[in-house]
Amino acid sequence: IQATGPERHFTGADLFSLEVAADPQISPDGSQVAYVRRSGDIMTDQFRSTIWLVDTRSSEQTPIAAGPGGHFSPRWSPDGSRLAYISSAEGGTTQIFVRWMESGEAVRLTNLPYAPGSIAWSPDGTRIAYSMLIPGESAGLGSAPDAPEGAEWADPLDVTTAVGYRADGQGYLRPGFNQIFVVPADGGTARQLSFGDYHHGGPLSWTPDGRAILFSGDLTPDWEMDPVEGEIYSLDVTTSAITPLTDRNGPDVNPVVSPDGRHIAWLGFDDQRRGYENVLLHVSDSDGSNQRVLTGALDRSINTAIWSANSRAVYVSYDDHGQTKVARVSLSGSITTVAEGLNGASLDRPYSGGSFSVARDGTLAITSGPATSPADIVLVRGSNRRQLTHLNDDLLGHKVMGEVRRMETASTFDGRPIESWLTLPPGHVEGQRHPLILEIHGGPFAAYGPHFSTDNQLYAAAGYAVLSVNPRGSTSYGTEFANLIHHAYPGNDYHDLMSAVDGVIAAGFADPDQLFVTGGSGGGVLTSWIVGNTNRFRAAATQKPVINWTTQALISDIPVFVANYWFGALPWEDQQSYWSRSPLSLVGNVETPTLVLVGGEDERTPVSEAEQYYMALRMEGVPTTLIRVPGASHGGLAARPSQSAAKASAILAWFDRYRNAPNDIME
Numbered sequence: 187i188q189a190t191g192p193e194r195h196f197t198g199a200d201l202f203s204l205e206v207a208a209d210p211q212i213s214p215d216g217s218q219v220a221y222v223r224r225s226g227d228i229m230t231d232q233f234r235s236t237i238w239l240v241d242t243r244s245s246e247q248t249p250i251a252a253g254p255g256g257h258f259s260p261r262w263s264p265d266g267s268r269l270a271y272i273s274s275a276e277g278g279t280t281q282i283f284v285r286w287m288e289s290g291e292a293v294r295l296t297n298l299p300y301a302p303g304s305i306a307w308s309p310d311g312t313r314i315a316y317s318m319l320i321p322g323e324s325a326g327l328g329s330a331p332d333a334p335e336g337a338e339w340a341d342p343l344d345v346t347t348a349v350g351y352r353a354d355g356q357g358y359l360r361p362g363f364n365q366i367f368v369v370p371a372d373g374g375t376a377r378q379l380s381f382g383d384y385h386h387g388g389p390l391s392w393t394p395d396g397r398a399i400l401f402s403g404d405l406t407p408d409w410e411m412d413p414v415e416g417e418i419y420s421l422d423v424t425t426s427a428i429t430p431l432t433d434r435n436g437p438d439v440n441p442v443v444s445p446d447g448r449h450i451a452w453l454g455f456d457d458q459r460r461g462y463e464n465v466l467l468h469v470s471d472s473d474g475s476n477q478r479v480l481t482g483a484l485d486r487s488i489n490t491a492i493w494s495a496n497s498r499a500v501y502v503s504y505d506d507h508g509q510t511k512v513a514r515v516s517l518s519g520s521i522t523t524v525a526e527g528l529n530g531a532s533l534d535r536p537y538s539g540g541s542f543s544v545a546r547d548g549t550l551a552i553t554s555g556p557a558t559s560p561a562d563i564v565l566v567r568g569s570n571r572r573q574l575t576h577l578n579d580d581l582l583g584h585k586v587m588g589e590v591r592r593m594e595t596a597s598t599f600d601g602r603p604i605e606s607w608l609t610l611p612p613g614h615v616e617g618q619r620h621p622l623i624l625e626i627h628g629g630p631f632a633a634y635g636p637h638f639s640t641d642n643q644l645y646a647a648a649g650y651a652v653l654s655v656n657p658r659g660s661t662s663y664g665t666e667f668a669n670l671i672h673h674a675y676p677g678n679d680y681h682d683l684m685s686a687v688d689g690v691i692a693a694g695f696a697d698p699d700q701l702f703v704t705g706g707s708g709g710g711v712l713t714s715w716i717v718g719n720t721n722r723f724r725a726a727a728t729q730k731p732v733i734n735w736t737t738q739a740l741i742s743d744i745p746v747f748v749a750n751y752w753f754g755a756l757p758w759e760d761q762q763s764y765w766s767r768s769p770l771s772l773v774g775n776v777e778t779p780t781l782v783l784v785g786g787e788d789e790r791t792p793v794s795e796a797e798q799y800y801m802a803l804r805m806e807g808v809p810t811t812l813i814r815v816p817g818a819s820h821g822g823l824a825a826r827p828s829q830s831a832a833k834a835s836a837i838l839a840w841f842d843r844y845r846n847a848p849n850d851i852m853e
């Protein structure tokens with residue numbers, strides 16, 4: 187059959203045409219915004235990062251770095267005359283580049299053996315600081331015989347004594363430590379400033395006199411066993427002497443020195459070994475004295491802190507009811523929201539997020555957009571908002587997307603309001619009921635919101651309504667709500683999710699006989715938990731789940747964290763809790779056909795979690811299929827457009843199989 191016109195619905199192939207704006211950096215005078223544009227590339231099956239400049243008056247765009255390679259982290263020099271960025275434009279290695287804005291000339295500044303990060307201009311614009319991993323020695327044990335000349339032997343043994351020997355997205359880690367360096371901004375030799383067997387972490391912040399750089403890290407011998415701990419340190423640029431500025435049990439990170447040098451702002455909290463803590467904005471005098479919290483009354487977590495040019499306030503971003511906002515926090519602690527509706531760069535699922543920067547006069551550049559389109563660059567001046575880019579109008583302007591509506595239901599467990607967003611199939615007619623997919627977020631301390639989601643739009647284009655719920659445990663509703671699942675996850679969040687589903691049925695949007703459930707990571711845990719507790723869903727798809735908390739606590743890349751913060755005991759000290767909260771403990775109840783899907787290189791919820799569940803379902807005679815996404819990490823399950831589209835298609839094919847099955851087959 188020949189198509190009779192253009193495809194009006196969102197399709198898997200459209201993923202290659204999507205573009206999303208990230209990391210907007212407004213110039214000090216507010217005249218331009220440099221930003222990272224991530225675009226699908228059909229030949230490499232990737233989202234490629236390029237850097238663009240958009241004029242804040244004319245909205246005219248100019249490419250800064252858009253050729254071969256990846257380009258990111260644009261950072262203005264203090265006077266706005268130059269732009270530094272990180273790029274793999276030349277020869278595949280990742281280097282620091284600087285572009286002189288007036289001449290348009292860009293030069294590669296460094297010749298580094300490893301990728302730099304956290305670039306930061308010195309206040310006088312003469313130097314750029316950065317961090318870089320310096321490889322260390324592998325722990326040796328014994329030795330192999332000597333190889334004859336020309337022989338091709340296997341790799342030597344990989345011996346480790348590290349706690350963090352694997353990391354999602356990186357696999358098995360090569361030993362080494364992050365160190366801080368400085369390089370002249372007009373070219374020259376880089377100099378290492380920090381040393382020793384500790385990570386010296388970014389972001390980096392210079393003092394106005396250019397004599398010191400603030401960083402965060404845990405420079406104590408026990409750093410490996412305390413994954414949350416961190417302090418702010420001052421590093422003398424001349425002598426490399428390090429002075430601690432904070433000292434408490436809990437993370438102190440992201441230091442930023444005020445432009446007048448009188449104060450330091452940073453983020454952190456007192457560690458109480460709870461599943462969730464609000465990250466609070468702190469300030470102190472420049473020597474670390476007179477420390478105080480400025481956002482204690484907000485009851486929200488702070489993501490980013492940027493000083494105002496006059497040093498009297500700090501701009502912060504925070505999540506509230508699934509949406510990211512920017513507020514201006516004065517040194518006396520008054521908090522004024524100055525921008526709302528930020529959107530992040532996550533494309534596959536509607537996670538909250540977004541980034542911003544501030545010009546000298548307080549003009550903001552933010553990433554923002556409606557729930558039916560990925561984030562663009564928006565300029566915010568007081569109450570005026572102006573969208574500077576329209577990256578997806580060419581594609582989505584010709585599509586009928588699923589409309590996203592806010593819903594709220596009282597939980598049957600305790601009456602708490604549970605917020606959710608319902609994506610309706612395109613062309614929805616009031617009064618029409620649809621098959622419903624409950625799609626559950628991970629974290630579990632994270633939040634969904636009214637944000638663009640390729641998964642949800644693909645499901646909606648196939649005729650499903652999709653429900654994105656923030657059950658108890660979700661962030662952006664305060665500490666009490668998040669910690670309702672402290673040492674109790676999964677648990678009563680189940681009732682919140684079912685209440686939200688019933689709310690959508692009661693509101694007349696969903697067919698109660700056509701319910702489906704999926705979710706990833708923490709959402710995979712809850713998907714498997716749901717099918718262990720009810721047969722209300724026709725089919726399920728559990729993505730990158732934790733199935734057995736004992737194995738998760740020992741082989742994931744967050745082992746100490748899971749045991750200390752989510753259980754408060756080691757698996758062999760409290761096997762009852764580990765087992766009773768594992769979806770595997772309920773597998774004997776499962777009758778719902780359940781697809782199991784995982785990234786082949788997932789180090790966060792390792793492949794063996796999904797494999798355990800798949801085999802248990804097979805042994806129980808439950809219809810199931812196992813899908814591994816080759817090469818995909820946990821965070822990168824949807825990183826390749828082809829895999830992201832194929833994943834949604836596989837889930838839809840699984841659901842469609844049971845959507846159309848007669849009821850007697852389902853019984």
Ligand SMILES: CSCC[C@H](NC=O)C(=O)N[C@@H](C)C(=O)O
Binds near residue numbers: 708709732790791
């Ligand atoms: C449930 S164990 C770890 C889960 C993971 N948390 C942090 O990485 C998670 O749920 N990730 C979410 C954000 C996801 O991948 O969707």
